[in-house]
Amino acid sequence: MPITRLCLVRHGETEWNAEGRVQGQTDVPLSAVGLAQAQAAAEVLYRHDFTAIYSSDLIRVRQTAEPSVRKLALPLQLDAALRERHFGIFERLLYTEVRSRYPEHYARFQRKDPDYDFETGESLRVFHQRSLGAVKSIAERHVGEQVLVFTHGGVLEMVYRHARALGFSAPRDFGIPNCGVNWVEITTGGWDVQCWADIGHLSACDSVDDGGR
Template sequence: MSELWLIRHGETDWNRTRRMQGSLNVGLNALGRSQADQVAARLGTLAASETFHAIYSSDLDRAHTTAKPAAAALGLEITLDPGLRERNYGVMQGLDRQEIDLLLPEAAAAWKSRDPDREIPGGETLRAFHDRVVGTLARIGVAHRGQRVLIFTHGGVLDIAYRHATGVGFAAERNHLLLNASINRIVLDSDTWQVVEWANDSHLTEAADEVSPY
């Protein structure tokens, strides 16, 4: 059994303006950097009673920067893993929702359909993204059996992990939160995944709004 603590990166300006980030590198804004420090403080406090054995992060800056204060507080090295990246949204990346609908109606329709095999030009299908995320998290779980691992990642990755653990299908409407700098815990026991805590942002002095998860 492994316990994975999935932590979404801190806020970016693109989150706030609902601009599609995907696999592009976008830095944290001032609030996001503060959120990273607050997550680190919470984890540092928990370390008195909970042992954290490893830290993994997406190699995109917004996740890696969020992970750095926690790594310093816990005295752990960060392992960068591109398997933890946000979904590649291809031609939609860099555009806001209105621009996507106006300029790329076919890509917008493909994205909104949640058809797992419908392609977005230049991007990943939903099924390919799912398989990448589940495979990456399972691999980390196997490498750290009996351990507690921190994973700094993205809203889309959290969504896939939650759906896989709870059996919520690709097409189902999302009814779970994907909050910046939130702590989300999943236990992996062989092929069984269980959500034990979700969207905990009690460590933040200012509660996180659910800004764009992409």
Template sequence: MLETNIVLIRHGETAWNAERRLQGHIDIALNAEGQRQAAALAAALAGEDIDAIVASDLQRALQTAQAVAGARGVQVQTDPALRERCYGGFEGLLYAEIAERFPLEFARWQARDIDALMPSGARSAESFRQFYVRSVDAILGWAAAYPGQSIALVAHGGVLECAYRAATGLPLETPRHFAVLNASINRFTVANGKLRLVSWGGVAHLAPRVHDELA
């Protein structure tokens, strides 16, 4: 039984993360804080053996992955199956705006109706169940491509949530009781097609450097 090690990473912060504007498939770049987080993440992982780095093709994930790739000489591979959930007409709106414009759909979303669909916008929305299957299949597919090796997958908050639920058996309908943090380090293993959670939410590397006030 060959076990694949996965470092699953949420992209660094964007301006839309900071203001709670729903991104989905809209392609938003890292902000200055996100770039700092990506550099800190790269430094934290510099000593690890990583055989492949794969990112969502949205630039916030790709930029984060490229920071990790750095001087390793590893080419970042991209996979649209690692994208965030598509939220259709909700995308680009603040949470308060969604609640005002689409009260019924917003209520179903907040009630964790996993088969509910948002109104279509520039793209057709996915239900949470559809998104979960896509995300977990993508993660397991990359694990199968690198049996017995170590890979880094850089994705989005929703993808991380799906991985956590798959690894712990947490039902999709239950509220999310765990944090999903920008530029966090989350470790899993995959053996026999099953995800196992090793550690979650590592962010010690993101603490600002402490300066001596007398220096």
């Protein structure tokens, strides 16, 4: 039975992460801390025998992937389906501003209403189908291989929930830190989380965010 191993890495820190500002699909670059985190991750990831590297096309993820791409000498394959959820009217606002300006909308977001789409954004149901579909597609193209995937916190949450059979309403009791490394094994028997939120490589880097968007 072939085992497919995915190493999924969240992007490094941005200034908006540090501020508590909603990013979603707004294209925000890494901060100096985030760039250092990306380099630190590469120093660990290059020791593994990957056959392919995928990344969201947003700049904060591409910048996180670039040091690993150079060390591993593999082409970077961009996939827009690996993007973060589109947060519509929430994007560019601080979370404190979202709560004060849109209390009813924020309550629906906190309840994980699967059909709430931030008026101009993406519902949880649609995001789940899109993001998990992208990761499944990568796994299907690389059966029996070990693949490196750089993406966003929301995508990683969908992967974890799928692997652990957690519904949308189940509390999120797992971290998704900036530049955290996560390993998932996929077989015909299902998905299994082997390691989650590993940040041992970031001991010399500051990190303030554990799952903001």
